[in-house]
Amino acid sequence: MTTPKSDSLLRRFSIFYVGFAVIPIIVLFYLHSLYDETSSFIRISDTLFSLLLVLVGIISLLGFFGMRTALRRIVSFAESIKKTAFEKVDEKVLIELAKEEGEIGELAKSFGHILKRLDDNLHQLEETKKTLHDILKKVSEVLSSVESFDNLIRLVLETAVDALDAKRGALFSVEDGHYTLRAWVGKEGVSSEQVMSAAQAYLDLIAKENRIFISPAMENSEQTDELFAPPLVCTPLIYRGKTWGVLCLSGNRYGGNFSDDDLTIVSNLSHQIAISFENAKLNEDAEQTYFETMAALAMAVEARDPYSRGHSDRVGEYARKIGHSMGLPESSIQTLRDASRMHDIGKIGIRDAVLIKPGTLNMEERDIIRKHPIIGESIVLPLKTFKHLLDPIRHHHEQLDGSGYPDGLKGEEITPITRILTVADIYDALMTNRPYREGMDPDAIKKEFDHFVAAGKIDAEVVRHLYNMIDRGEMQPCG
Numbered sequence: 001m002t003t004p005k006s007d008s009l010l011r012r013f014s015i016f017y018v019g020f021a022v023i024p025i026i027v028l029f030y031l032h033s034l035y036d037e038t039s040s041f042i043r044i045s046d047t048l049f050s051l052l053l054v055l056v057g058i059i060s061l062l063g064f065f066g067m068r069t070a071l072r073r074i075v076s077f078a079e080s081i082k083k084t085a086f087e088k089v090d091e092k093v094l095i096e097l098a099k100e101e102g103e104i105g106e107l108a109k110s111f112g113h114i115l116k117r118l119d120d121n122l123h124q125l126e127e128t129k130k131t132l133h134d135i136l137k138k139v140s141e142v143l144s145s146v147e148s149f150d151n152l153i154r155l156v157l158e159t160a161v162d163a164l165d166a167k168r169g170a171l172f173s174v175e176d177g178h179y180t181l182r183a184w185v186g187k188e189g190v191s192s193e194q195v196m197s198a199a200q201a202y203l204d205l206i207a208k209e210n211r212i213f214i215s216p217a218m219e220n221s222e223q224t225d226e227l228f229a230p231p232l233v234c235t236p237l238i239y240r241g242k243t244w245g246v247l248c249l250s251g252n253r254y255g256g257n258f259s260d261d262d263l264t265i266v267s268n269l270s271h272q273i274a275i276s277f278e279n280a281k282l283n284e285d286a287e288q289t290y291f292e293t294m295a296a297l298a299m300a301v302e303a304r305d306p307y308s309r310g311h312s313d314r315v316g317e318y319a320r321k322i323g324h325s326m327g328l329p330e331s332s333i334q335t336l337r338d339a340s341r342m343h344d345i346g347k348i349g350i351r352d353a354v355l356i357k358p359g360t361l362n363m364e365e366r367d368i369i370r371k372h373p374i375i376g377e378s379i380v381l382p383l384k385t386f387k388h389l390l391d392p393i394r395h396h397h398e399q400l401d402g403s404g405y406p407d408g409l410k411g412e413e414i415t416p417i418t419r420i421l422t423v424a425d426i427y428d429a430l431m432t433n434r435p436y437r438e439g440m441d442p443d444a445i446k447k448e449f450d451h452f453v454a455a456g457k458i459d460a461e462v463v464r465h466l467y468n469m470i471d472r473g474e475m476q477p478c479g
């Protein structure tokens, strides 16, 4: 198929060709006209003239059609190339041209191969684009659905392992040169210590060189028990010049190595994870500041009432001691301390006339006071870092027989941490002077607790530990 432009080219060729073809004919006529002149040394007879005229005519016609056909093919080929650059290629023309013998056919075949490779590359690019799109989609779903940062990075790691068809993955955070395993995907039943030990050499290398480390697959590499058997890629998680951790992916479900596209994905993903680490840290810092401010406010609220001054700090100390005595892990002890500091923060919303009223409270005033666990919960609710404090704050006035408030929880519905906080809270209340009574001595306190335990209101095991410490003289008020 030709375009108006190529038609014009063919027309110009025809005009020029005819123009040039006429020249030998004119020369022939001229030479023949000299035939009668005896002085002429060129003699062309009529017969020779006719033969030459026919011969020149035939050669001119053959040359014309031959060259026009060749030119038409070149024009058609050029049109195909042009179409490839600007629109869809006309494959029919290319196939027809490729059937031709000679240079045009060879050119068309080569061009066909180039097109095929371009098409394959395009296909590969689309695949990579789709993979990246899927990853980003999953990551954004994860970001909007997960509640804690650790869940987030675990889901991101699972997505990375899936996207690269890897077998195992590990994500480490680093602080002051000390690495911590934050997420592991791979062999079940492997402890954090085993993963850390297997990764130590690579983590040391990355700490030293701060660049991506790639170890290609080796023969039989999958038959070893190594947690980070090659192919392996470990990359530092860098954002704004700070290294936040390391991402390692190992093994390939289909054998072979990670491709260049895989490494590009790893690089992009590691950058995104590093940004998430920084955001989480900023958020954590902001939440810690908010928490400290609220804790300071809680103390200020307590200070309004001379009888409750220092209450939260003392409750924290008693709860910590009971927790230690019961053999709780350090994380639970920390929860007890933080929850104690904030357990009465809800009193911030209660007016002094009710909060520090010297006499007995009426029903309405009592209901107002009973709202403080719910108000306290709502104050801490926005803090993702302190979600574990919500339960003890809301439920520190619940009782095992369901007679407490605000939800009337019973038995197992009240967590061990909250039970300890409740006992510590009551213990401080009994120890402290009140407008209507002096602080109680240990025997009187034990009598009160015996009564609560007998009524099935508080945890007998927690009270047993409290008694042991009272007997050892370890439950004196601090400060």
Ligand SMILES: [Fe+2]
Pocket: 343, 344, 372, 396, 397
């Ligand atoms: Fe309270």
Ligand SMILES: [Fe+2]
Pocket: 311, 315, 343, 344, 425
């Ligand atoms: Fe309290």
